[in-house]
Amino acid sequence: MKIITILGARPQFIKAAPVSRVLREKHTELIVHTGQHYDSNMSDIFFEELNIPKPDYYLRVGSGNHGKQTGEMLEKIEEIVVAENPDYVMVYGDTNSTLAGALVAAKLHVPVIHIEAGLRSFNKKMPEEVNRIMTDHVSEFLFCPTDTAVHNLKNENITHNVFNIGDVMYDAVLYNKELAEEKSTILSEHGLDKKGYHLITIHRAENTDDVQNMNNILEAFSKIEEVKVWPIHPRTKHKLAGYGLDLDSIPNLKVIDPVGYLDMLTLEANALKIVTDSGGVQKEAYFMKVPCVTVREQTEWVETLEEDANILVGTDVGKLLDAVRKEVSPSYRDAFGDGHASEKIVELIEKR
Structure with a gap:
């Protein structure tokens, strides 16, 4: 063929x-x-x-x-x-x-x-x-x-x-997980401890194109005390600059350039929680058995919502903070x- x-x-x-x-x-x-x-x-x-x-x-x-x-x-x-x-x-x-x-x-x-x-x-x-x-x-x-x-x-x-x-993303994770553990140096490069940080990814138009949504998201991030790592999407960076929103004032926030796949797997696997609006990252969090907080009102990956493995919060500041702070212990079934x-x-x- x-x-x-x-x-x-x-x-x-x-x-x-x-x-x-x-x-x-x-x-x-x-x-x-x-x-x-x-x-x-x-x-x-x-x-x-x-x-x-x-x-x-x-x-x-x-x-x-x-x-x-x-x-x-x-x-x-x-x-x-x-x-x-x-x-x-x-x-x-x-x-x-x-x-x-x-x-x-x-x-x-x-x-x-x-x-x-x-x-x-x-x-x-x-x-x-x-x-x-x-x-x-x-x-x-x-x-x-x-x-x-x-x-x-x-x-x-x-x-x-x-x-x-x-x-097929599960295929990719299983194939590359050990390689990531072997080759990635992303944690040492940025002085990160395993299970010592939250991982952030925000790029969906429904968030980045709405200044109020981005204001709410940043306000919530400023109230999360733990270290936060944000490999920032170029589009998101451009939008924040256009809105005049400053990330420097958010305590314990490490903004880094976008990372490759092996580095991203490493960041996901070793995070306390993952805060995202990405469909793919929601799944990778599930594959890695890391609790996820999704900054959207809906998700196409409804299987991830079982037992609070993934919590939908929209852009409500209170809901986002509650979900990040909530203690969860999902069982993570083989849904994929x-x-x-x-x-x-x-x-x-x-x-x-």
Whole structure:
């Protein structure tokens, strides 16, 4: 088979690594990197650490409004798909890169493989929600990470070629966890003690595009006494500067540049708690058995909410502080498969 894989953002590089490893044993894969994440700390380092082959095409689309960004991707991806004539186009998750790849393939009658299909937050104000719904409805193969995702698709009358194969991010974590412990020096670099800090990641538009939300989040952070480590997303940094919000006044806050995958796994595994608005980080916290506090009103990863393994707080200062301070002891069941999702994906495509 000849498959074109569309990637564009940090979480997609992580998800693609284990699948590409299995796929390339027998088949041809061409990687198209849209450049949606273009900072070297958000892109290049992941290809290097995860041993993902260098992209065959790099579109350098960069940031921009949704229409401009997606439109430029549509034009450039279409040229590649027409020229390469693949058997399938494979997309991951819920970014603008995902939607652009799926739309191009569907209009050119190339079957779409959607990995991480069926997720729903039921909040269409999130651009990711619109992207994932539209992608699911034009896909030929829908590989779901959980039973909940399969159920969501059934509710939308999508039942053909729908499979719960587990979560490819779990594959990646299991494969790279020991490597991270061996190679990462991020804790010593920043003078961090194991289980001596909270890890923060904030980047979702619903938070960063709302100055009041960011004010509330920073107010809560200023009242958390323990050490806090924040690998800050470039977009978040830009937004905070535009709002004139100062991080220097927050006690015990270490703001650092974005980190690679191995360093991020190390930071997650050794944190007291993780405070995030990222879907991927919610899951990685669950995989690492580290309690999570999610700065959103909904989550597509409802399995993580059991036994307060993950607590939704929105941007309410009091709820955020209470959740960070709450003592929890979740049991963490195997809700995301057995760590062999990648092999199952390739086997199912081959069979059909």
